Amino acid sequence: MKPQVLVVEDEDALATLLQYNLEKEGYTVAVAADGEDALMQAEETTPDLVLVDWMLPKVSGIEVCRRLRGRQETANVPIIMLTARGEETDRVRGLDTGADDYVVKPFSMTELFARIRAVLRRIRPGLAEDVIEAGDITMDRVAHRVRRADREIHLGPTEFRLLDYLMQHPGRVFSREQLLDAVWGSDVYVEARTVDVHVGRLRKALNNKDERDPIRTVRSAGYAFDVNA
Amino acid sequence: MKPQVLVVEDEDALATLLQYNLEKEGYTVAVAADGEDALMQAEETTPDLVLVDWMLPKVSGIEVCRRLRGRQETANVPIIMLTARGEETDRVRGLDTGADDYVVKPFSMTELFARIRAVLRRIRPGLAEDVIEAGDITMDRVAHRVRRADREIHLGPTEFRLLDYLMQHPGRVFSREQLLDAVWGSDVYVEARTVDVHVGRLRKALNNKDERDPIRTVRSAGYAFDVNA
DNA sequence: GGGCGCTGTCACAAAACTGTAGCCCGACTG
């Protein structure tokens, strides 16, 4: 699945620009205008990466960092700081607080993208990794192929992304809404039950008879991908 | 060992693009933003090949050439010039000064790679790969021939480069845009669907009936060349 | 000038995929 990026930026123009470019680059993007908002959204969506502006109204970027680190679910999410020139001296403090990298404004998109890729690769090999394996299921995102026990599994685009996302966070339960946001995109309106249908299709494609179903239904909560047998 | 390439280019976007593609192609890449930098790096690493932009701030590409030639360690390193259209008249001057070849912008990546291989082959035989094989398909880039199962396959220039690029990265899926960038050139404007047409033509030329189609369509993603049977 | 090979676009047909509704059934509630 596309990595999910949370952009925390109060300046509207920059936020829009970032969102636009990140999405073009293939990331799923959520934007928060201030620290409060950021923490809320981070808790909901558990992004794969957070971009935080150093200067924010109310809660500062550093503080956002610290708090993200303090929470169970977001403790390991990589963070990249956006700092203006002249704030460089604070760099150490920023990295100390838990940012994984920082970019000095003004920066080019390609530069930013390079940092992002580098950080993702470093912190979450799974995201920059081309191949994810779980049990007898292998998913190759570069080749765009899925196989189970040496047989090729054909999936439609949506099923592919769905499986990708689930495998990316094994064991974790996602509500239908969360899956819609992550897999379909945060701004499309689709019926929640549609997720069921796709999960069904995914299951049918994935499971030969007498094979264990790796997708677990959690009643009145959602679905999860379970690794083990 | 991977050949080491030194890219001397002040324009950030192009430098990044070159680095990215060269590395993907299997070269080790160093980038220098200006002539001074280039000379320093060249001395340190003694690259196998240098790509120099004609237009550079401070020290011009030609000057870099001359100086590289003037030094003991780098006197025999092959050099390829990147020139913009209109600077062609300077060609002779460029070659005189010691460049081994030149490429006119805009160029496609496959074109550039072909030049690089040609120069490396000439100057340092053994560093360039000339023939790619995959299953019963053989592509000879020097002779510019493709054969499948002992029969000669005739391809137009574009189909040839397309197949070349795909075979170069077997299994990997490329979007139509990526293919346009790599095969057509990074700044030509061509309809994305044109790729489909050429893939179609390539398929028709490549596949006798009852032969497996090595080109896989990945719906809503692009195309890939699959090695295996 | 007239073929000829190659290209890029279009338009249309075919194929693949999608979202929704509806029905059924087992699980849970009281």
Add this chain to the structure above:
DNA sequence: CAGTCGGGCTACAGTTTTGTGACAGCGCCC
């Protein structure tokens, strides 16, 4: 145990994406 609720499944009509034949333009060689 009857009544709900949530989820699995199927059918289907609507969309999106891809395959392809036709065509006009271009550069080249004879």
